[in-house]
Amino acid sequence: MRILFTAGGSQATVFSVAPLAMAARNAGHEILLAAEEPLLDAAAAIAIPAVPAPEPRMISARLDALLSLAEDWPPDLVIGGTMSHLVGVLAARLKIPYVRQAWDIGPMPPEFARRIDERIRPELDRLGLAELPGPALSIDVCPPSLRPAGAPDAQPMRWIPRNRQRRLEPWMYVRPKGRPRVLITSGTRTRLFSGGSMRRLVDELAGTGAEVLVAATDKTAEELGEDLGDVRVGWIPLDMVAPTCDLTVHHGGGATAMTVLNAGVPQLIIPENGYAKAIARAVSGSGAALTVPPEREDSDEDLVEVVAAGCREILSTPRYAERARAIAEEIATLPTPAEIVRTLETLAAP
Missing domain, CATH: 3.40.50.2000 (Glycogen Phosphorylase B;)
Known part of the structure; x- marks a missing residue:
């Protein structure tokens, strides 16, 4: 056939x-x-x-x-x-x-x-x-x-994650010991934050004791690299890294949301457009995510504070992870x- x-x-x-x-x-x-x-x-x-x-x-x-x-x-x-x-x-x-x-x-x-x-x-x-x-x-x-x-x-x-690969390093598939891991990604077409705003968000999350990873295109990684210090930033195979994370912050991309759900990881979503808003409503409505209100017109600095507060809530509230794991179990039965x-x-x- x-x-x-x-x-x-x-x-x-x-x-x-x-x-x-x-x-x-x-x-x-x-x-x-x-x-x-x-x-x-x-x-x-x-x-x-x-x-x-x-x-x-x-x-x-x-x-x-x-x-x-x-x-x-x-x-x-x-x-x-x-x-x-x-x-x-x-x-x-x-x-x-x-x-x-x-x-x-x-x-x-x-x-x-x-x-x-x-x-x-x-x-x-x-x-x-x-x-x-x-x-x-x-x-x-x-x-x-x-x-x-x-x-x-x-x-x-059943959703089966698929994305570009690269040579794997142990940190990509091993969960860090004794600290949560937060992944930030905005896909390949958009950027959630400028360099300075991204650094402030990374600092806020590091203040909670979390390890922060930033998934980005090579071009964006080059632009952000020096600003973020020793934070890992670059092309990250999401299907391998997502299961090692405790939270993913992203733009509301459908494939990203599904890959993170498949991994049983809670999400904080900042929708980039109307389609992403629909995805954010579905995942947040399930109890496995929070959505930063897309109608906000605050500055980048205010947005960083809102996102950081949402991340702290998810990391400190077990029900988000519990709900995300329940959905992953449901996906696995399909x-x-x-x-x-x-x-x-x-x-x-x-």
């Missing part, structure tokens, strides 16, 4: 589809990932065969590129993310099943769905389709206890990607 996967927007979407893609490949199926040019390096870094596709906002060009790809490499099944409605159009044109896999914990905002429908309508007309086709199967990696009331039925799947592959095989059976 040939399975065409799609990803778009950020490298986190590549990491999110990778476990199912690799499970299919390990089961003997052929896989291919179509993603924008900037994401191909991320796919190569985790051994996912990938080809370039135009950016999602270029609807006609992306659909034509996918149709052209299907002529050279005819798939038996296509899999796209929650927001990849164009993949449904492709599947209808090819007369093959379409599977929708949630990339992370975040629900699609209703207004976003409406905009997608409006943008795809010309493509439906062009291909002679009366309506946007629905998926043959929806896969959700969100823990069932965190799914919003009234969410459509979906096949649950069907693995390898089990889901068997369902995919029945969808594509002649």
